[in-house]
Amino acid sequence: MNTNEWSLPETELFDRIGAALEAGDDAVLATVIAVEGSAYRRPGAKMLIRPDGGAGSITAGCLEDEVRDLARDVLAAGAARVETWDLTGDDDVWGMGVGCNGVITVLLEPLGDEYEPVVAARERGEPVATATVVDGPLPTATRSVYTGGSFEGELPSGIADAIRADAERLLSEGGSDIRSVDTPDGEVEVFVDAVRPPPEVVVFGAGHDVRPVVELAKLVDFRVTVVAFRGGQVDDARVSGADEVVSASPRDVADLRAWDDDTYAVVMTHNFVDDRLTLDALLSTPVAYVGLMGPRKRFEEMREAFAEEGRTFGDDELDRIYTPIGVNLGGDSPYQIAYSIVAELLAVANDRDPGHLADREGPIHDRMEADSP
């Protein structure tokens, strides 16, 4: 399997799924539905398998080849199936491995038109959930799609009603889960899978330094819009990779789009007045994050300029301003600066406090002493 395909960002994977659906290609969709033990990827991770190869990843690489082989059978049979691999300490090579140690259950299904609404919703930027039978008296892969508050599809309404609350919860929190539903014919296991649109990053700026930010943000699955002020500064080459490039005036920022709290703004116009107007406009929207490039002193000067106009900031506004922008990683090359910015976008979007993961679990020394014989 090609490694670039394996590590495909989710948006590109959905693009592939959409293209396969549109072309009517033979393809199998493999979705992790359950994991026990140490997993590299979580339930909901997907892989698209076509006769000429696979895209996306469902483990750290330990099952992809087997899943691809199995996909051939699924295509030939034209029927979905659920397969479980128990990788717990079964041999020297993978025993105690990371992401290859555990019990992994995967749904494999011929990709069919009933998946089209999922791709379409994601493209429109709307959350959508699938509810799919993975065990019980109903055929495997019997499915309904939940979007806009209602189910459409093959699931009996009794089952749909029973899992509605789960679908709602997962849509807002993200994630995937298996729910058991009692039916007159017996217990049905339904895999509820929330497919949320990627978080949105809007970058204000049109300098050379925008492009590395766009490139890195795309790799980690943000949808990226670049806003350039004064049409003349727009240079597509500089923002290649952006999903959207908009030419606008600083006065239009608030009306530029529907802003929401899963949108993250990076302000790097390199122009004091433009940055100030942009900041002011963004704070009038629900955006979760306004990262402002430049030293703290520059923001303080900006705040003074605001104060002269009687504009002060509330705590809810200050909480959303991050300046100097970025996580403290060091380095001053364009990619290093961009790396620090996108690290912060990830942390804020995922509601994480950036720091060493090792520290989060407590000092390694203490653990050691506590466990030492």
Add this chain to the structure above:
Amino acid sequence: MNTNEWSLPETELFDRIGAALEAGDDAVLATVIAVEGSAYRRPGAKMLIRPDGGAGSITAGCLEDEVRDLARDVLAAGAARVETWDLTGDDDVWGMGVGCNGVITVLLEPLGDEYEPVVAARERGEPVATATVVDGPLPTATRSVYTGGSFEGELPSGIADAIRADAERLLSEGGSDIRSVDTPDGEVEVFVDAVRPPPEVVVFGAGHDVRPVVELAKLVDFRVTVVAFRGGQVDDARVSGADEVVSASPRDVADLRAWDDDTYAVVMTHNFVDDRLTLDALLSTPVAYVGLMGPRKRFEEMREAFAEEGRTFGDDELDRIYTPIGVNLGGDSPYQIAYSIVAELLAVANDRDPGHLADREGPIHDRMEADSP
């Protein structure tokens, strides 16, 4: 100017310089030698200008075009010059801009063979410093190169002796500085520029998940070696972009290379025994960082296996082990996981405590209140 060229990682820039030297191409090297005010790039930042375009960056994009124009004059005249731009609040567009607000002084010189030892040393992985006249009675760009404890080049020995300690200090700390040296003919300003080889990352593993780590680490200027155990697992496609791919046995790790404290190891073989042997071997070397993929529990199991053999860890060893690996940024896609790992490599290599830069400067709220009228 092409944006990809502008954001070129430093190693690629030096490759370009080396190629231009080898081909005897007409080219100008522009180096930031001093900055006052808000700068995007620090002294030592370099740009290579050839008749067909520029590579590398010296500001946030505000001077590159002017420097390119000036480079034409420098080539035509065949003589180096030093140019200063004062961008402090001089107009509406760049006034108070970030990285374009300040006084920036740049040395422009026709690229000549006397720069070859710098490129060669960097390629060999050896630190090297240049000492270059930028003002005073000697011709601009009169230069000596300092490596292996001695100066070679055009600088009079009196000047070389006067700046030897600076060169040594900058070689170990990194960075660049201007030193004034009194001579019988008057004061000479010498720009001392340490060019250090990139920090080294060694990734142990040959799974699909290695490649995004390699790709991101290269973008932020690490030199990357991938070590794959058991030759059969080496797959060049998986590690494309790595500077070196080595096939080895876990028992050979300590002897694999000259390890030093500017080397950072990522252990992600997905194999418990291999990871354990690798960890043990790495700790016998001076490597600064051993990032171990997998949950903390897995390391604790590893430690128990060590303890059964009477192997315990000292504090100096535990301090170098980072597990779970990575900065807490969230996300579970291959690129998101790799992003978290490379963020940690950057932070450790640059001796930073990863966290919001905004927090490092104190709460934005306090500043606000303190400054509020």
